[in-house]
Amino acid sequence: MTGHVSIRLASERVNACVASGSELPRFYTPGEVISGMQDFMRGHGTYAEDDCLKASVAGVMQKVNKLICIRPLKSRYVGEIGDVIVGRVLEVQQRRWKVESNSRLDSVLQLSAVNLPGGELRRRSAEDEQMMRKHLQEGDLISAEVQSVFSDGSLSLHTRSLKYGKLPQGTLIKVFPSLVKRRKNHFHNLPCGISVIIGNNGYIWISPQKHDLMVEGNVDEIQNYDMQPVTRSDRETMARIKNCIAALVASKMMLDDTSIMFAYEESLKYELVKDLLDPEAMLDIAFLTQHRINNIMEE
Amino acid sequence: MAGLLLSPTEKVFILHGVQDDYRSDGRSNIDYRPMELETDVVSHASGSARLRLANTDILVGVKTEIDVPKPDKPDCGKLEFFVDCSANATPEFEGRGGEQLANSISNMMQKAYHSSQAFNLKQLCIFEGKQCWKLYIDILILECGGNLCDAVSLAVKAALFNTRIPFVKAALMDGGNIDLQLSDDPYDSKLLDVGSAPLLVTLCKIGDKCVVDPSAEEENCSVISLIVGLTGDRKYYYPKDADKQQSVESKCTTIGMNGPGSVAPKTLKDAINQGIVAAKSLDEALGQALLKERQQNIGIKKHSYGFLK
């Protein structure tokens, strides 16, 4: 039984660009003057010099009333209050956890910002500090919400809701934060039976849909449930979604539940999920998805 | 590579996937990710190749030098491997951070090419006992996405296939000293016979099964990985001679293990068999790609794509 090996030549490389050539917005590059007037407020990506407002990154201008920002194509995650993120615990410190969230400084999750097991509401005691490692260890993935932003830019997270917390079985994909739009809801249960958490920081978590568990269940029982093997059909769907997201990212398309669902539907014509790894298949899916989105936007 | 953390639930997911022969991106345990190959990317070198295997990016340059052969092997040339882990791949490789990994890969390659049945060093001889060619094979690791050894061995074989050794035009004997004149014409050179050059196959043991071409996350889940070096088959690279030679069975030139775990003998045997099958399909695919590229570039000056496009 031989495996599938494909080696292509550089001359056959496909260009993964699906952007439409028409209607390009005005781009700004570093050092370019945006406006000379001083009554605009400076947002991200701009700086003031010699009485003019200049761009400091290369990107598109976003103007909200008097606030001008330049949004670059790719950058590290800049957190804002209320964002949903998926992060990985790096360190267990003395009353808090250090979480890596693809931003320029590591985020913190305070002990007082997590729900105690069992849902109790009380002041955290010294025992809780010893038990921190039982709750979250190094390497664990969590979904959390940004509670506040410190003055130096680092984020303080909280998981004070049942939908946040440690993530069970599944797989993680890392994309650029600029490909994720700010939406009301970041937890999506796709109709194919898979749930997707699109973190604002560019980490996307794919897992099989969680069937309703009794909250008062035994902690061990819940843990065992987490360790059960995922069914074959769920696994196939998860792999398909993972490859679809990779295809959208390769063509730099925005990610949200509609684009992922469109990509999933377009990919169904490829019976074997591993065929989606070919660059031509990826471009095909991205192109068709962009086409469908364009049609919807025109309506 | 080392710095990647995974949560226990992610590891369990990957483990169950491998048991089920269905990995997280839909591949089975013996499938490779799509690869891209290009030769002749560095013009200063006698031969070069660039291989891109999903996230892993390897650039190989071969330089030739005239040297004195070893006294116990007067009719053989020399091969020297050098691996450099560029900091482009990960900040951990800054300065001397990547040296340990680089040394282990270059040792692996040196062992794999050691046997005369893998690479015939006699083709590098100029004058027996006096002069021979020394090939410096320099490997630059630009990006790490798992499965470095396989990508390195494929890129090295492609670069050697592409290497041109200048013809020796005239040699004046001047009282014992030999003065060689090399031809100036870049096309007046000979190619090397690399059909049987070995390919390394990495097999990662995850749970009870072995997977081929592990991604970085899968490498993190395994306790031990097995690296097998297997000689190639000439018929994929020189199809015109196919009817003249009898088919040669591929031989194992080196076996290495990596990791803190251990392997039962039966699993070891199954893994080696799996590796043999995988190496054969790799060899065939590489041969087809290289011949196709050579076919495309007959007569015309090659348009180099490199990193552009």
Next chain:
Amino acid sequence: MPGPDLLSSQGLRLDGRRPNELRRIRCKLGVFTQPDGSAYLEQGNTKVLAAVYGPHQASKSKSTTEGVVVNCQYSMATFSTGERKNRPRGDRKSQEMSLHLRQALTAAIKTELYPRSQIDIYVEVLQADGGAYCAGVNAASLALIDAGIPLRAYACACSASMAWRNGEPEPLLDVGHVEEAAGGVVLTVASLPNTGSIALLEMSHRLHMDYFKVVLSRAMQGCRDIEIILDKAVRDHLAEGWTKQDVVTI
């Protein structure tokens, strides 16, 4: 006057260029997926790759509250030069180049925005045919823009040399390897062409003060020309990467 003529009687250089002509520059942003920003640049036959990681949390020893720590490394592949180089980095020349890179790029990055963070910039020279440092600075500029790190302006670098034609000094722009090896003076300038300020100036051999200004202004002109080329490449890259959904204007 140094040995072989760097300028022929028709006014052409050793590789056929005019005195104020740059070598052909081709570049691409975003060639790798792992680093936050990456770029590839070819200037004639010199090929360099630049990768940028960051800004990310600085290691405790390097962390400072004044601004971001810029960490550079300049490395040459062993097959990059005509004669094989034994060590890619760690020798004196590479360390000196790393410091020069840091000097040039720190002047361009808005460091005060990112206290306690670190930006790593790695330049790998794949093929060196003269002007590898200049190509490295240009590629690093592009990689920084690809990573979305705020810059004051583009940082461009260019080299210039001098030759004689009919007894008059004629500065040469963008020195190639053959001209470097011929033994003339080489002036390397890294500047922010937008503001006209110079971040780094380096010179080898000797040059009479009378001719210094002329050679310097030729190099600065070269930097301005390079900036135009880089700007166009960045705009092309933005046009390719932009898809319809993401412009919000109120």
